[in-house]
Amino acid sequence: MDSFYKEHPRFFVSVDCLVFGFANGQLNLLVCKRKMEPAQGTWSLPGGFIEQDESAEAAAERVLSNLTGLEDIYMEQLKMFSQPKRDPGERVLSVAFYALIDLGQEALEIKPSYQAHWFNINELPDLIFDHPEMVDLALKTLRHAVSTKPIVFNLLPEKFTLPQMQTLFEAIYDQALDKRNFRKKVQSMPFLVKLNEKDKQSSRKGAFLYTFDQKEYERASQNGFCFSL
Amino acid sequence: MDSFYKEHPRFFVSVDCLVFGFANGQLNLLVCKRKMEPAQGTWSLPGGFIEQDESAEAAAERVLSNLTGLEDIYMEQLKMFSQPKRDPGERVLSVAFYALIDLGQEALEIKPSYQAHWFNINELPDLIFDHPEMVDLALKTLRHAVSTKPIVFNLLPEKFTLPQMQTLFEAIYDQALDKRNFRKKVQSMPFLVKLNEKDKQSSRKGAFLYTFDQKEYERASQNGFCFSL
DNA sequence: TCAAAAGTGTTAAGTTTACACCCATGA
DNA sequence: TCATGGGTGTAAACTTAACACTTTTGA
Numbered sequence: 153m154d155s156f157y158k159e160h161p162r163f164f165v166s167v168d169c170l171v172f173g174f175a176n177g178q179l180n181l182l183v184c185k186r187k188m189e190p191a192q193g194t195w196s197l198p199g200g201f202i203e204q205d206e207s208a209e210a211a212a213e214r215v216l217s218n219l220t221g222l223e224d225i226y227m228e229q230l231k232m233f234s235q236p237k238r239d240p241g242e243r244v245l246s247v248a249f250y251a252l253i254d255l256g257q258e259a260l261e262i263k264p265s266y267q268a269h270w271f272n273i274n275e276l277p278d279l280i281f282d283h284p285e286m287v288d289l290a291l292k293t294l295r296h297a298v299s300t301k302p303i304v305f306n307l308l309p310e311k312f313t314l315p316q317m318q319t320l321f322e323a324i325y326d327q328a329l330d331k332r333n334f335r336k337k338v339q340s341m342p343f344l345v346k347l348n349e350k351d352k353q354s355s356r357k358g359a360f361l362y363t364f365d366q367k368e369y370e371r372a373s374q375n376g377f378c379f380s381l
Numbered sequence: 382m383d384s385f386y387k388e389h390p391r392f393f394v395s396v397d398c399l400v401f402g403f404a405n406g407q408l409n410l411l412v413c414k415r416k417m418e419p420a421q422g423t424w425s426l427p428g429g430f431i432e433q434d435e436s437a438e439a440a441a442e443r444v445l446s447n448l449t450g451l452e453d454i455y456m457e458q459l460k461m462f463s464q465p466k467r468d469p470g471e472r473v474l475s476v477a478f479y480a481l482i483d484l485g486q487e488a489l490e491i492k493p494s495y496q497a498h499w500f501n502i503n504e505l506p507d508l509i510f511d512h513p514e515m516v517d518l519a520l521k522t523l524r525h526a527v528s529t530k531p532i533v534f535n536l537l538p539e540k541f542t543l544p545q546m547q548t549l550f551e552a553i554y555d556q557a558l559d560k561r562n563f564r565k566k567v568q569s570m571p572f573l574v575k576l577n578e579k580d581k582q583s584s585r586k587g588a589f590l591y592t593f594d595q596k597e598y599e600r601a602s603q604n605g606f607c608f609s610l
Numbered sequence: 611t612c613a614a615a616a617g618t619g620t621t622a623a624g625t626t627t628a629c630a631c632c633c634a635t636g637a
Numbered sequence: 638t639c640a641t642g643g644g645t646g647t648a649a650a651c652t653t654a655a656c657a658c659t660t661t662t663g664a
Contacts, residue, residue, distance in 0.1 A: 157393050157430065157470075157471060157473065160393055160430040160431075160432070161393075161430075161431075161432060161433045162391035162392055162393055162394075163391055163392055163393075163394050163431070164386050164389055164390075164391055164392075165391075165392050165394065165463075165474060201386065201389040201390075202389075202390075202392070202463070202474075203389070203390060204390045204472075205465045205472075206465065207463040207464050207465060208461055208463040208474070209463070229460055229461065231458055231461075232437055232458065232460075232461040232476050234394075234431070234436040234437040234438070234476070235436050236434045236435065236436060241386075242386060243433075243434075244386065245394060245431075245437070247461050247463070313616090314616085314617090315615075315616070330654075330655075330656085331616090331617085331618095332617090332618070332619080332655090332656085333653075333654065333655085335617080335618085336618095336619090337653095352662090352663095354614095354615070354616095355614065355615040355616065355661085355662085356613090356614070356615075356616095356661070356662040356663045356664085357614085357615060357616050357617085357660070357661040357662055357663095358615095358616080358661080358662080359615080359616060359617090360616090360617095542643090543643085543644090544642075544643070559627075559628075559629085560643090560644085560645095561628090561629085561644090561645070561646080562626075562627070562628085564644080564645085565645095565646095566626095581635090583641095583642070583643095584634090584635080584641060584642040584643065585634070585635035585636050585637085585640090585641065585642075585643095586633070586634040586635050586636095586641080586642065586643050586644085587634080587635080587642095587643080588642080588643055588644090589643090589644095
């Protein structure tokens, strides 16, 4: 078929991924040494070009699975960045995504080819192009999203303790929370199930393990329940 | 400069605009008869291609000002839509924006070349491609946005009455609100200023006119005030 | 036995909801 | 004078915020 649109320009379109992980009480972001000109060797977000017959989402999934060895990563589109001079080398439009992964899982294996490193979100190195703007937006969006949708569980292992979960929220919000109020709210959620098991990693007494029941959450949602933290 | 990226495909990228307006107590969306193949003559959102050296935002502004004759329209990016088959004619990525305009203003002049018509958001015709999905997202986003940011004033004339404003919220949320509670909340906002003037269009008694003071809003925001309705 | 983290309830303040009547005016 | 839409206050229910001590256990 001939192009109906041929008088219009075509653009390279890339995806950039903001991969968040939680470890040692800290919220971390995955940042790469850039392998490609321009600005080779400087820090940037992991990304890649959208290929023929691939949606932006599919491209981001491809980048994420190449980078981490994982499938089915939780991911949301943030925004398209399209300032003409954003990449000084050549015009590239870029769609930013954020992704949440559980750093504890076995299958996770950050591929060395990306030269990726985890940085605490408060101690990020200088990033190229408009990537700092992407980070700001991702953090803002993440902070909002975790308080309205049960996505925080993507950053936690399948079984987690309430102190762990509270520390995670504190890392995301960068603000201390009241333990009793936090537990009260969380424990009122019908889809958080307390297991008959304790985690003894971080205290002698041990903390009870909990798990997130997706099905129960969907049931609660249908009955008008609104997640809010 | 040579392309660093030449082994990757390039794409047409368009913008699609969800233009909302408020009239006769109804929230309306601007929809066009499509001038272009494929699907010429069917209903679609107003849009256009991103040109060389133009950001997506600039392209949307261009489309909006061609369509309405207005400058400085309030506009936010919604999302990039990129399913490979979304446009059956040819692969086109599209960035959706929503825009809010005051239908009462003098300068507004919907250009006939677009064959644009206003439809109540509950009575939209069938739209092509993934435009219905864009509408759903725009409505969901708008509903959320008006409750957290003072953007609703973009849909109102510079001077408006509280009954007008309440009707607008009711149209957006598609739900009746309690008059006294609404007024209490709204009147507690320091940046809503009551004028010594009444609008007598809609009642014998007349309703006081108010106006939104942007500067005052910014001052209040800096002092930690959070808009919420 | 003690250090370290887990776990537990109550009260006061603030917010949200529900609700019904009077007012001003022009026809 | 009356029909129409504009304007006003309060009390009960609910939500949020603040706050300190006991429990368990391994070293």
